[in-house]
Amino acid sequence: MASEELLFDPSLKKRKKKNVAFHVDPLGADADPTTPAPTTIDDTTLNGDPVDMGQKTAHERMKENGSLKGGDAEEPEKKEEDDLNAMFGDLKKKKKKKKDIPLDLKKKKKPKKAALDMEAFEKELHDSKAKDAEEDEGLEAQPEEMDEAELGDDPFAGGNASGLDAGNEPWLKSDRDYLYPELLQRFYAQLHASNPALLTSAGKRYTIAPPQLAREGNKKTIFVNVSDICKRMHRPPEHVIQYMFAEMGTTGSVDGSGRLVIRGRFQQKQIEHVLRRYIVEYVTCKTCKSPDTLLTKENRIFFMSCESCGSRRSVNAIKTGFQAQVGKRSKNKTG
Amino acid sequence: MLPVFSCADPFADVGGTQDITTQQNYIHVRIQQRNGRKTLTTLQGLPKEYDAKKLLKAFKKEFACNGTLVDDEEAGKVIQLQGDQRTKISTFLVEEGIPRNTIKIHGF
Numbered sequence A: 001m002a003s004e005e006l007l008f009d010p011s012l013k014k015r016k017k018k019n020v021a022f023h024v025d026p027l028g029a030d031a032d033p034t035t036p037a038p039t040t041i042d043d044t045t046l047n048g049d050p051v052d053m054g055q056k057t058a059h060e061r062m063k064e065n066g067s068l069k070g071g072d073a074e075e076p077e078k079k080e081e082d083d084l085n086a087m088f089g090d091l092k093k094k095k096k097k098k099k100d101i102p103l104d105l106k107k108k109k110k111p112k113k114a115a116l117d118m119e120a121f122e123k124e125l126h127d128s129k130a131k132d133a134e135e136d137e138g139l140e141a142q143p144e145e146m147d148e149a150e151l152g153d154d155p156f157a158g159g160n161a162s163g164l165d166a167g168n169e170p171w172l173k174s175d176r177d178y179l180y181p182e183l184l185q186r187f188y189a190q191l192h193a194s195n196p197a198l199l200t201s202a203g204k205r206y207t208i209a210p211p212q213l214a215r216e217g218n219k220k221t222i223f224v225n226v227s228d229i230c231k232r233m234h235r236p237p238e239h240v241i242q243y244m245f246a247e248m249g250t251t252g253s254v255d256g257s258g259r260l261v262i263r264g265r266f267q268q269k270q271i272e273h274v275l276r277r278y279i280v281e282y283v284t285c286k287t288c289k290s291p292d293t294l295l296t297k298e299n300r301i302f303f304m305s306c307e308s309c310g311s312r313r314s315v316n317a318i319k320t321g322f323q324a325q326v327g328k329r330s331k332n333k334t335g
Numbered sequence B: 001m002l003p004v005f006s007c008a009d010p011f012a013d014v015g016g017t018q019d020i021t022t023q024q025n026y027i028h029v030r031i032q033q034r035n036g037r038k039t040l041t042t043l044q045g046l047p048k049e050y051d052a053k054k055l056l057k058a059f060k061k062e063f064a065c066n067g068t069l070v071d072d073e074e075a076g077k078v079i080q081l082q083g084d085q086r087t088k089i090s091t092f093l094v095e096e097g098i099p100r101n102t103i104k105i106h107g108f
Helices: A001-006 A012-034 A040-054 A059-072 A076-097 A102-112 A115-128 A130-140 A145-151 A156-163 A180-194 A197-201 A226-233 A235-248 A270-283 B015-025 B052-063 B086-095
Strands: A215-216 A220-223 A253-254 A259-263 A293-298 A301-306 A312-314 B025-032 B039-044 B065-072 B076-082 B103-105
Touching: A102 B103, A156 A226, A215 B065, A226 A235, A235 A253, A235 A270, B025 B086, B052 B065, B052 B076, B052 B086, B086 B103
Parallel strands: B025 B103
Antiparallel strands: A215 A220, A220 A259, A253 A259, A293 A301, A301 A312, B025 B039, B039 B076, B065 B076
């Protein structure tokens, strides 16, 4: 757990939540099976205790949970004792965790005396946690509100589940010890659910604007944003156009406003496919996959030099290849 | 020269001549648009050890299309088929034991 906490440190809010979540989840899970339909007051106190204790360490929590389970139908006296213990535990915890979660600890300390206070605090916490809060509150509406709300973790997990599978795992409800792979998967699911940007931004993908096509008449296609795309790829438009014509086996011209008129009917998907292959062959560096390359011509041979890794290689010249005779032969004198 | 190594020799520093030879080793499969939604598939650069005439016959039977053999000054013997047969050609050739990386499919 400690290592996980350390890992979480850099990310501010998430770290808090997740720390709590990791600690509390086992508690919540344990609590659920033991007390399926709890009487509100008892559960709150009992649960409140474990929650506080939970913050110490996982092992302690587990032990306590076990004891609590055994005394599920405890007398009020025991509860009080538990409360006291919880308080102390909180103090200890606070000392330990102050660095990590000062806000949560302080808030939780005060409320423990009265369950009602707890709720208020929790709500504050929830408010501070923007979107997760909503989901948490939704869970609070349930009969076991006190526990879960106080924990704030289970609901949180549930909230994450909305994005991915996290929180829905069947083992959450069971008493058994959690396996590392399970927890790891849960962690990643929550991580990606709470910030989806990580999924897409991984590797910083190279994107170009989709080609805009228009139809001119019946047999010509106009590629509107050629120059824009060429600029984005840092390639001379002539080179790109030459490649496209060679690949598609057609001809065409550039009109006055920089648009490319292609003979033949083409769909955006097809043009995109051709552009994609152009990028693979003439833009991305074969060594490091970086699109940050320069194309230079020396002695009639094109060389591609990479700006990021410094590699330099020659690229294939664009060759049209065999063109079959299409259309009337009388129009084509040479054929 | 082994065709397997011809395309990716990382230590081949002299780009020009090397590229020309490798380009010739490829089997190019292209597509051309005709009028309407009709297309034409051309296969260029077939290795000498294959009989283009027999291959064309097999293609025509397999793909249920017509086709012809064209003698080109530069490209040599070129197989022309009616319709878009590019993927079919490549799978056919791969099944016949031609390495996939020597087949280059062009077009959209």
